[in-house]
Amino acid sequence: MSIYIDTSFFLSIVFEDTNYKQSYETWMKDEYRFSSKLIEVESFINIHKVYRENRKVLNKRWLDESLTRQRELLTGINLKKNRL
Template identity: 85%
Template sequence: MMYSGNSLRRTHVIEIESFINIHKVYRENRKVLNKRWLDESLTRQKNLLSEINLKRMGPEVYEKIQKTEKLTFLKSLDSIH
């Protein structure tokens, strides 16, 4: 991957979460999906991730979470926006 520092770590989180979810969908729908679907989905995932230009998260996001206790209950950083 061409990312460095924090972007690389976040890329890995996105990569891992999407990998897990692709496999979850496959497991839950195994009766109608075949191994080819899984392989193609993982290839699409890899191609998509290679095209994403991740934004760096500024320290103000962490400061806001630390100062506002109710934000610690959010399931996603997207909920802060």
């Protein structure tokens, strides 16, 4: 089955938020994942935003691990160019 991955769904997996379990199960059962190339930029910006806003409780290691997880997960998505 195909599934379109939007940024909020993607970030729920990266951040392991309250919807993580359900999102990850959906991620694992779908063989063809696709998204806009914007997911790369949008998720990168959001990861840095969360880090910046929570710098007192999050360390640099959290940022590095989140960006590594983002890159690993992106390899499982077929990215499409946006057409204007």
